[in-house]
Amino acid sequence: MTGRPSYDPQALEPARQQTWQERGDFDAPKPSEGQERVYVKPSSPFTSGNLHMGHVRDYSIGDAYARFRRGRGDAVLFSFGFDAFGLPAELAAIERQEPPAEWVARCGERMLGQMKRLGFSFDYDRVFYSSDEGQYRWSQWLFNTLWARGLIYRDDATVDWCDTCQTTLASIQVEDGRCWRCHNEVRLIRRPTWFLRITPYLEENDRNTQALVDGGKWDDLSLATQRYILGRSDGVELELQGDGGRSLTAFTPHRKFAGLASFVLLSPRHPEVDAWISDAAREELERMRSGGWERSARDARSVPLVAAGASIAGPGGEQLPVAISPLVDARFGPTAALGIPAVDEADRDLAERLESVEVPPAPDDGKERLAPAPVESAREATRYRANDFSISRQRAWGCPIPVILCEQCGPVPVPDQNLPVVLPRDLQPTGEGNPLAERPDFVEVECPKCGGAARRETDTLDCHFDALWLWVPAAVPPEARDEQMFTHPDLQDWLPSERLVAGNDSGGFVFDQRVVTKALRDIGPFAFMEEGEPFAGCLFHEMVIADGRKMSKHLGNVVNPDELVAAHGADTVRLAVLYAAGPAKTLNWSEGAIKFASRFLRTLWNYTHERVAGLEELTHDSEAAADTEHMRDRLRKWCENGLSRITEDTAELQMHKSIRNITRLFERIQDFEKRVVKRRGALDRADAEAQLAALVLLARTLLPFAPHVAEELLVALGVEDSTETLEVWPVAAEIPVEAAAL
Numbered sequence: 001m002t003g004r005p006s007y008d009p010q011a012l013e014p015a016r017q018q019t020w021q022e023r024g025d026f027d028a029p030k031p032s033e034g035q036e037r038v039y040v041k042p043s044s045p046f047t048s049g050n051l052h053m054g055h056v057r058d059y060s061i062g063d064a065y066a067r068f069r070r071g072r073g074d075a076v077l078f079s080f081g082f083d084a085f086g087l088p089a090e091l092a093a094i095e096r097q098e099p100p101a102e103w104v105a106r107c108g109e110r111m112l113g114q115m116k117r118l119g120f121s122f123d124y125d126r127v128f129y130s131s132d133e134g135q136y137r138w139s140q141w142l143f144n145t146l147w148a149r150g151l152i153y154r155d156d157a158t159v160d161w162c163d164t165c166q167t168t169l170a171s172i173q174v175e176d177g178r179c180w181r182c183h184n185e186v187r188l189i190r191r192p193t194w195f196l197r198i199t200p201y202l203e204e205n206d207r208n209t210q211a212l213v214d215g216g217k218w219d220d221l222s223l224a225t226q227r228y229i230l231g232r233s234d235g236v237e238l239e240l241q242g243d244g245g246r247s248l249t250a251f252t253p254h255r256k257f258a259g260l261a262s263f264v265l266l267s268p269r270h271p272e273v274d275a276w277i278s279d280a281a282r283e284e285l286e287r288m289r290s291g292g293w294e295r296s297a298r299d300a301r302s303v304p305l306v307a308a309g310a311s312i313a314g315p316g317g318e319q320l321p322v323a324i325s326p327l328v329d330a331r332f333g334p335t336a337a338l339g340i341p342a343v344d345e346a347d348r349d350l351a352e353r354l355e356s357v358e359v360p361p362a363p364d365d366g367k368e369r370l371a372p373a374p375v376e377s378a379r380e381a382t383r384y385r386a387n388d389f390s391i392s393r394q395r396a397w398g399c400p401i402p403v404i405l406c407e408q409c410g411p412v413p414v415p416d417q418n419l420p421v422v423l424p425r426d427l428q429p430t431g432e433g434n435p436l437a438e439r440p441d442f443v444e445v446e447c448p449k450c451g452g453a454a455r456r457e458t459d460t461l462d463c464h465f466d467a468l469w470l471w472v473p474a475a476v477p478p479e480a481r482d483e484q485m486f487t488h489p490d491l492q493d494w495l496p497s498e499r500l501v502a503g504n505d506s507g508g509f510v511f512d513q514r515v516v517t518k519a520l521r522d523i524g525p526f527a528f529m530e531e532g533e534p535f536a537g538c539l540f541h542e543m544v545i546a547d548g549r550k551m552s553k554h555l556g557n558v559v560n561p562d563e564l565v566a567a568h569g570a571d572t573v574r575l576a577v578l579y580a581a582g583p584a585k586t587l588n589w590s591e592g593a594i595k596f597a598s599r600f601l602r603t604l605w606n607y608t609h610e611r612v613a614g615l616e617e618l619t620h621d622s623e624a625a626a627d628t629e630h631m632r633d634r635l636r637k638w639c640e641n642g643l644s645r646i647t648e649d650t651a652e653l654q655m656h657k658s659i660r661n662i663t664r665l666f667e668r669i670q671d672f673e674k675r676v677v678k679r680r681g682a683l684d685r686a687d688a689e690a691q692l693a694a695l696v697l698l699a700r701t702l703l704p705f706a707p708h709v710a711e712e713l714l715v716a717l718g719v720e721d722s723t724e725t726l727e728v729w730p731v732a733a734e735i736p737v738e739a740a741a742l
C-alpha cells in the first residue's frame with residue numbers, strides 16, 4: 001500500500017494537544033440535569049520540579065478513567081493542586097539560595113509542561129498551589145474554624161532540637177539521633193505545639209469504613225491503609241477500684257483472660273495519669289517525657305517504662321501494680337490496659353522489667369492450654385491506636401498560623417476578615433533558626449482583643465495540614481475561590497469525589513481528610529455530605545521500581561519519563577505503564593513494556609491506514625457477501641464480548657486488563673480478515689465495511705489509554721474531528737452484518 005502516513009508521535013501528539021487546548025475539551029463542564037457528576041481526584045504532587053514514573057502511573061490511570069467517564073456522557077472534573085509548602089521545597093530553595101516562592105513557581109511550571117506533553121486531560125485552569133495566598137488564606141480559615149470548635153488545641157510537646165542550627169527539626173530530619181544538616185546530636189525539648197484533635201471522629205471513620213467496603217468503589221489496598229491507621233482493637237474493659245474510691249477503666253484485647261492480669265499499664269497521655277503516680281515516679285515520668293518517649297520503640301524490651309509506685313485492686317481483689325509506658329499508645333492509644341503476661345508476649349517482656357510483678361512460667365508451646373479466666377463485670381470495648389497529632393513546625397516555608405500571642409489574653413485568633421496572614425514574599429530560609437521569628441515586620445503586632453503589644457505565632461503549619469482540604473479547591477471555579485471556597489454551589493455538584501487515585505503511601509492523608517470532612521459537615525459548610533466522606537471511591541496503586549529496586553540516583557536506575565516520551569511518544573509510555581502491572585502490584589519497570597506498547601500502536605496504525613486506503617478498490621457482490629455473513633456475525637460477537645469486558649475493567653480502573661483485551665480484540669479483527677480471505681480469496685466490500693466498523697470500535701476503546709493515536713485513527717476512519725464525535729465510549733458493537741447492508 002502506498003501513501004499511508006507513517007506513525008510519528010512526536011508530530012502527531014503535540015498537534016492533538018493543541019487541538020484539545022483550543023477546543024477546551026477538558027474544562028470542567030456545568031453538569032446538566034440528571035447528568036452523572038464525576039470528580040476524579042489525582043494525587044497532589046509536591047513541587048519537586050520533576051515528574052517521576054510514579055506520577056506517570058498515577059495520572060495515566062486517573063486520566064484513562066476521566067476520559068472513559070467523559071466518553072460515557074458524564075460530567076467530569078479532573079484537576080488538582082500542588083502540595084507546595086513544606087520541607088522538600090524549603091531545602092531545595094536553601095540549596096539554590098533563592099526564595100522558596102520562586103523555586104516552587106518554576107517547579108510547578110515545568111511539571112505542568114511535562115503533564116501536558118503526556119497528554120493528561122486535566123482542567124489546567126483549575127490547577128492551584130497550596131502556597132498561593134488565596135489558597136492558604138483558607139488554610140488559615142480552616143485553622144480558626146477548627147480551633148473555635150476545640151478540634152485544634154495547643155499543648156506542650158517534645159520536639160527535636162539542634163543547638164548548632166538553633167531550630168527544631170522534623171522527625172525525618174533526624175538521622176540516628178543527629179541533625180541532618182550539621183550532624184550534631186539533637187536533643188528533645190518541650191515547647192508549645194498545636195495539635196489536631198481527630199479522636200472525636202475515629203469511631204465514625206471506623207463505622208464508615210465498612211460502608212465503603214459495601215459501596216464497592218474502594219480497592220483492598222486503600223481500605224487496608226484505613227484500617228491500619230485506625231488501629232482498632234476489640235476486647236473488654238473493666239472498672240478497677242483504687243484507694244479512696246478512685247476508679248480506673250482498663251482495657252484488654254484478651255477478653256477470655258482478663259482475670260489473669262498482673263499489672264496495669266497507663267499511657268503517659270492518659271488524662272488521669274497524675275492521680276496514679278507517686279512523687280518519685282512523677283520525676284521519673286518527667287525525665288521520660290523529656291527523654292523522647294514520643295520517638296519510642298515499639299519493642300517492649302526497650303520502650304520507656306516507669307513503675308508508678310501505686311497499685312489498684314484487680315478483678316479478683318488482688319493488688320495490681322500500676323506502670324506507665326508509651327507502649328500503650330503504640331498499641332491501643334492513650335488509654336489504660338491490663339498487663340497479662342500469661343498470654344501476651346509484650347506484657348511478658350514488660351513484666352520482666354517490673355520488680356513488683358511476678359512473671360508467670362513461659363507458656364509451654366501450647367501443649368498445656370491455659371484455662372480461660374474471663375471477668376464477669378467486663379464489658380465489650382474498642383480502642384483505636386490513631387491519635388491527635390501535631391500540626392505546627394518551626395519552618396519558614398509553610399502557612400503562617402493565624403494566631404497572635406498576647407501576654408494578657410493568651411493566644412488570640414487573627415479575625416477571619418484580616419486573613420490571610422501573609423508569609424513575607426521575600427523570605428529566604430537559611431536552614432538556621434526560624435527566619436520568621438527574626439522579622440519584626442512580621443512578629444510585632446497589636447493584640448486584636450486588648451489592643452496591647454503582642455507577637456505573632458511564628459510557627460507555621462505542617463503541609464499535612466494544607467493537605468487536609470487540598471481536594472476541595474478544584475471543585476470551585478478559580479474566580480470564585482476568594483469569596484466562596486467553602487460555600488460555592490458547585491461544591492455540591494462535585495463532592496464527594498467519585499474517585500481518588502493515589503499512591504499507596506497516601507493512607508494517612510486520606511484518613512485525616514476523612515476526619516476533617518466530618519468536622520466541616522458538623523460545623524456547616526459540608527452539611528450536604530451526610531456521610532462525611534470526601535471520596536466515594538478510592539484506588540491506591542503501588543510504586544514503580546526498576547531492576548527490582550526502588551529508583552534512586554545513587555543506584556543509577558532512575559527512569560526519566562521525559563526521555564521515554566522523547567524516544568517513544570506519550571501514548572506508548574502511557575500504554576506501557578498501564579499494561580505492565582495491575583494497580584495493586586509494584587511495577588518493575590522494563591523496556592519490555594515499552595516494546596510491547598510501541599509495537600502494538602505501530603501495527604494498529606499501519607493496519608488501520610492500509611484497510612482504509614484499500615476500501616476504494618473493493619467491490620460488492622451480493623452472493624459473496626451472503627457467503628461470509630456468518631463470519632461478520634462472529635466478528636460482531638467478538639466485538640460485543642470485547643467491549644463488555646473492556647468496559648467493565650475500565651470502570652473498575654483495572655487498566656492492564658482493559659489493554660490486554662484491546663490487544664486481543666485487535667487479533668480477532670485481523671483473524672476475521674484471514675478467515676474470509678481463506679474462504680473467498682478476498683474481502684467483499686461488505687466484509688471490509690464490517691472490519692472498519694470493528695476498527696472504529698477498537699480505536700474508541702483505546703482512546704482513554706492512548707488518546708492521541710486513537711483520535712488520529714478515528715479521524716482516518718472517517719469520524720468527524722470534534723469533541724462530540726470523538727469523545728464517545730461505544731455502548732454496542734455496531735458492526736454491519738447483513739449481506740444486503742450495502
Ligand SMILES: [Zn+2]
Nearest residue numbers: 162165179182
Ligand atoms: Zn544542626
Ligand SMILES: [Zn+2]
Nearest residue numbers: 406409447450
Ligand atoms: Zn491581648
